[in-house]
Amino acid sequence: MSGARGSKALGAYALERLLNAVPLVLGVIVVNFLLVSLAPGDPVTALIGEYPAPPDYVERVRAQYGLDAALPERLLRYLGSVVRGDLGFSFANRQPVATLVIERLGRTLLLMLTTVVFATAVGIVLGVWAARRPHSAVDRGATGFALAGYSIPEFWLGQILILVFAVGLGWLPAGGFRSIRADYAGWAAVVDQVRHMVLPMLALSFRYMAITTRLTRASLLEVMNADYILASRARGLSERRVLWEHGLRAAALPIITVIGYNFGFIVAGSALVETVFGWPGVGRLMYDSIFTRDYPVLLGILLLVSVSVILVNLLTDVAYALFDPRVRY
Amino acid sequence: MSGRRGAAARGAHPGVPGGAGNRGVGEPEGVAARATDVPLGATPVLELRDVVTEIRGVRGLVRPVDGVSLTVRAGQVVGLVGESGSGKSMTAFSVMRLFPTKAARVTGGEILLRGGDGRVRDLRTLGPDALRAVRGREIGMIFQDPASYLNPVLTVGRQLEQQLQAHGLGQGADARIAELLTDVGLSPEVARRYAHELSGGQCQRVGIASALACRPALVVADEPTTALDVTIQAQVLRLLARLQRDQGVALLLITHDLGVVAEVCDHVYVMYAGRIVEEGPVEDLFARPRHPYTQGLLAGVLDLLEPKPIRVSIEGSVPDLVRPPSGCRFHPRCPHAMPICEREAPPLLPRDEGAALGHSACWLHDPGVVGAGVTVEPGREDGP
Ligand SMILES: Nc1ncnc2c1ncn2[C@@H]1O[C@H](COP(=O)(O)OP(=O)(O)OP(=O)(O)O)[C@@H](O)[C@H]1O
Ligand code: SF4
Numbered sequence: 117m118s119g120a121r122g123s124k125a126l127g128a129y130a131l132e133r134l135l136n137a138v139p140l141v142l143g144v145i146v147v148n149f150l151l152v153s154l155a156p157g158d159p160v161t162a163l164i165g166e167y168p169a170p171p172d173y174v175e176r177v178r179a180q181y182g183l184d185a186a187l188p189e190r191l192l193r194y195l196g197s198v199v200r201g202d203l204g205f206s207f208a209n210r211q212p213v214a215t216l217v218i219e220r221l222g223r224t225l226l227l228m229l230t231t232v233v234f235a236t237a238v239g240i241v242l243g244v245w246a247a248r249r250p251h252s253a254v255d256r257g258a259t260g261f262a263l264a265g266y267s268i269p270e271f272w273l274g275q276i277l278i279l280v281f282a283v284g285l286g287w288l289p290a291g292g293f294r295s296i297r298a299d300y301a302g303w304a305a306v307v308d309q310v311r312h313m314v315l316p317m318l319a320l321s322f323r324y325m326a327i328t329t330r331l332t333r334a335s336l337l338e339v340m341n342a343d344y345i346l347a348s349r350a351r352g353l354s355e356r357r358v359l360w361e362h363g364l365r366a367a368a369l370p371i372i373t374v375i376g377y378n379f380g381f382i383v384a385g386s387a388l389v390e391t392v393f394g395w396p397g398v399g400r401l402m403y404d405s406i407f408t409r410d411y412p413v414l415l416g417i418l419l420l421v422s423v424s425v426i427l428v429n430l431l432t433d434v435a436y437a438l439f440d441p442r443v444r445y
Numbered sequence: 446m447s448g449r450r451g452a453a454a455r456g457a458h459p460g461v462p463g464g465a466g467n468r469g470v471g472e473p474e475g476v477a478a479r480a481t482d483v484p485l486g487a488t489p490v491l492e493l494r495d496v497v498t499e500i501r502g503v504r505g506l507v508r509p510v511d512g513v514s515l516t517v518r519a520g521q522v523v524g525l526v527g528e529s530g531s532g533k534s535m536t537a538f539s540v541m542r543l544f545p546t547k548a549a550r551v552t553g554g555e556i557l558l559r560g561g562d563g564r565v566r567d568l569r570t571l572g573p574d575a576l577r578a579v580r581g582r583e584i585g586m587i588f589q590d591p592a593s594y595l596n597p598v599l600t601v602g603r604q605l606e607q608q609l610q611a612h613g614l615g616q617g618a619d620a621r622i623a624e625l626l627t628d629v630g631l632s633p634e635v636a637r638r639y640a641h642e643l644s645g646g647q648c649q650r651v652g653i654a655s656a657l658a659c660r661p662a663l664v665v666a667d668e669p670t671t672a673l674d675v676t677i678q679a680q681v682l683r684l685l686a687r688l689q690r691d692q693g694v695a696l697l698l699i700t701h702d703l704g705v706v707a708e709v710c711d712h713v714y715v716m717y718a719g720r721i722v723e724e725g726p727v728e729d730l731f732a733r734p735r736h737p738y739t740q741g742l743l744a745g746v747l748d749l750l751e752p753k754p755i756r757v758s759i760e761g762s763v764p765d766l767v768r769p770p771s772g773c774r775f776h777p778r779c780p781h782a783m784p785i786c787e788r789e790a791p792p793l794l795p796r797d798e799g800a801a802l803g804h805s806a807c808w809l810h811d812p813g814v815v816g817a818g819v820t821v822e823p824g825r826e827d828g829p
């Protein structure tokens with residue numbers, strides 16, 4: 117029997133999972149590097165510009181950025197510098213990649229975290245609402261919404277939101293991180309920030325919300341048929357406590373899993389949404405770096421994304437283990 | 446049909462002093478006291494009167510409980526037996542009006558419960574909040590598959606605590622939980638365990654602890670040992686019987702094991718296709734079963750215990766409750782079926798002159814149908 121399920125055991129489990137992830141991260145770096153190197157287009161051209169340049173100048177630039185070496189050598193050199201914490205130097209921005217990314221990371225995290233919290237909360241409430249009266253009008257509404265949320269692409273939704281709420285109704289700004297011209301301070305600055313966040317967050321939330329709604333509804337419907345739900349009613353628990361303490365507690369397991377495993381979608385979606393809304397975050401930077409063939413930046417962001425997806429999956433498993441006493445670790 | 450039977454059971458039948466459920470829970474003691482029940486004169490804790498439960502299914506309306514009347518008196522152990530699908534579990538669920546499917550509903554009859562304060566209430570007319578207050582407090586329920594009736598992600602202690610809290614007994618819950626677990630032969634440390642860390646027998650002990658947690662007047666146990674290892678079935682049953690005796694709680698015990706009935710029950714009800722076909726004190730009913738169905742059941746059991754030629758055997762299977770047989774529901778399988786059996790449902794008639802030994806629903810006992818003096822004993826009337 118596993119009597120000793122302390123935080124120590126869980127910590128050891130998390131550490132073990134973390135160490136197991138190291139080769140995965142290395143593999144991801146190699147694959148990313150090869151993919152980016154094999155992509156058509158020459159970064160030197162992007163650096164110098166499309167106009168003709170003397171060949172010896174081109175070669176000098178190539179050597180300066182270490183692009184003249186053979187692929188395996190470049191890969192080894194890149195791996196070496198990543199291990200030392202150096203993500204390289206941006207061709208286009210003439211800045212260290214790490215500086216560039218960290219500057220934008222906060223804004224992206226702000227957008228993603230509010231999205232996850234908002235979408236999960238709304239999704240759970242909608243799902244519970246739908247599951248309490250299956251096949252009712254509320255349920256059909258929620259299910260329809262979930263289906264729509266599933267099939268609408270973020271960038272399209274973003275543009276529609278801009279058209280309706282920014283251009284049409286003029287309620288909210290069409291894009292940007294905050295108002296540049298106005299010099300807000302204190303509370304006004306917060307309000308201004310939130311106003312800029314609403315539309316991109318909605319655009320990014322929709323799919324996630326839909327997934328959470330559908331999943332909450334389905335797992336709650338299943339859980340509420342369980343014998344132990346009947347037993348907790350037979351013990352005299354109120355419907356509210358049966359639903360929240362037994363039903364949702366058990367239904368939370370698949371919800372946690374899905375939140376974690378769909379994190380990758382949010383990352384991908386944020387690149388599109390940041391581009392549509394001119395949100396100066398990592399996603400926007402990635403989009404730009406693809407167009408300028410700014411490979412060090414692209415590689416750095418891909419690495420960051422891979423690590424964060426792996427981390428979130430790890431956190432998901434830890435949360436799962438915390439929630440479900442049956443999980444052995 | 447149930448109306449006819451119900452009328453007979455209420456004493457409308459001339460010369461019948463009283464049927465099952467004649468003296469109600471709510472009526473003063475001593476008036477029309479029947480000698481039927483053991484212990485004599487004990488106050489009824491639960492009385493079902495003509496309870497009808499319906500399930501709306503895809504194949505149509507099913508009545509797994511079709512006019513069931515039964516009485517459980519203080520301190521008594523009452524058995525409810527019948528084959529699979531006869532409606533035993535549905536009768537148990539009807540007591541608290543709590544069903545495993547939303548399609549089921551009690552649609553008729555009375556469910557009279559005498560609470561701890563001595564007040565008698567009809568649970569059938571109780572609102573949701575009042576009913577919730579009864580569940581787990583006045584009535585404890587024990588289920589068949591103990592492990593699946595515990596939430597896998599909550600500790601045993603938390604689930605018992607929830608129950609105590611739900612009934613305003615949250616103060617000192619920890620001590621009470623430790624006491625309860627000790628009472629059922631478990632270590633208080635089990636409170637910190639999850640269901641998957643316990644054996645089936647341990648889970649059922651927790652189930653018993655939960656049923657007794659709020660010192661109820663009545664415990665309903667639906668096949669509490671069927672899902673357990675054969676080796677521990679007797680242990681758990683004995684524990685249940687001992688706690689029942691020590692705490693003086695009334696027990697409605699559902700089982701299809703006649704051996705269990707013989708061992709622990711005072712009174713027994715035999716159910717067939719949604720109806721009570723015979724009831725009476727265990728000793729007498731087992732010694733002299735009057736209903737052909739009971740006779741068949743007992744013949745089968747006797748065969749298990751001591752080899753004996755079986756004369757009455759129950760053939761065929763349980764009738765389809767969507768379209769139950771007309772008249773006496775047992776008639777397609779009854780070795781004594783008569784023309785009237787197909788047409789009309791037999792009323793519950795006294796098993797003996799003074800109705801002291803329970804009732805049986807069979808036309809064979811109606812002097813108007815069969816000449817007086819006909820006795821039906823297993824293995825006799827079927828002889829060559
Ligand atoms: N969940 C359900 N949905 C629909 N009908 C049901 C359901 N459960 C039971 N029934 C119907 O009720 C009838 C009685 O079932 P019940 O479970 O009360 O029988 P039982 O006597 O307890 O049998 P067992 O010995 O197998 O437990 C069944 O024959 C079936 O027709
Ligand atoms: S009423 Fe008729 S069919 Fe029914 S048990 Fe009696 S004899 Fe058999």
Ligand SMILES: [Mg+2]
Pocket residue numbers: 533534535667668
């Ligand atoms: Mg059953």
